[in-house]
Every structure is written in structure tokens, then in C-alpha cells.
């Protein structure tokens with residue numbers, strides 16, 4: 786199935802905010818959320834080329850912000866390189882200037898690496914990353930029943 790982003794569904798230069806999914810599903814089964822259970826803990830990733838092309842199109846068409854709708858950004862190793870691509874596009878085209886995402890809860894080192902990618906631009910306002918950090922408190926940990934990331 787072609788991406789609606791790059792297949793002409795959206796008018797060029799008309800929108801300000803994009804919602805981008807690079808994968809679907811969640812490998813966890815948190816007690817307070819049905820996402821993981823609803824997808825049987827499976828994660829299906831869109832191809833790298835497709836995601837990169839989506840990001841490039843969004844950037845070239847002056848979207849001010851991107852909300853990455855993945856369950857856990859940083860869960861997959863490729864998220865580091867996709868973040869680099871996103872930052873490079875922002876640098877070249879001036880957009881997006883804001884990216885929001887839900888950070889992977891069990892990949893603190895990878896998330897730290899991703900956070901560093903925008904570099905000084907985080908302070909200049911060219912790109913700001915917003916994170917929803919999940920609590921690592923004992924009560925939250927016991928509500929997570931699956932940590933199988935072997936499919937990533």
C-alpha cells in the first residue's frame with residue numbers, strides 16, 4: 786500500500802502539523818493500556834525508504850510540527866537513523882521546528898542518543914523535542930507484563 790503522504794493525497798504546502806507512524810503495534814502489555822494487547826504484542830514496521838520519503842516530503846512542505854504516533858519511539862535501532870534524517874531535513878528546509886513523540890520506556894541509552902541528535906538546535910529553537918517519559922516507579926513496572934522485543 787503506498788504512503789498517503791507521498792502519493793498525492795495531501796495538497797503541497799497547505800498544512801502545518803503532520804502525524805507520522807513509522808510502525809504499528811506495541812510489544813508491551815501495560816495494565817493501564819490496551820494497545821499492546823490489541824496488537825498481540827506485535828510491531829509491524831513500514832519500510833525504511835517509505836518512512837524517510839514521508840519525512841522528506843513533510844519537511845519540504847513546511848510542516849511546522851510532526852507528532853510521531855509510534856507507541857515507543859526509540860524502541861527500534863533504526864529510530865536513531867530516522868531521527869538523524871529528520872534533523873537533517875529540518876536543517877536543510879527549515880521545517881519542522883517541533884517534534885513530539887512517546888519515548889521508548891526501556892531504551893534509556895538509545896533515547897539519550899536520540900535526544901542529542903538535534904544538538905545546539907535544541908537551544909536555538911530550530912528543533913525542540915518533547916518527550917513523554919514513562920515512570921519507572923515500582924507500581925508502573927509491575928503493570929507491564931511483556932518485554933519481548935525480539936521482533937524489533
Ligand code: SF4
Pocket residue numbers: 811812813814815818819820821822856857
Ligand atoms: S508501552 Fe505504551 S502503547 Fe504500549 S501498551 Fe504500554 S502504555 Fe500502551
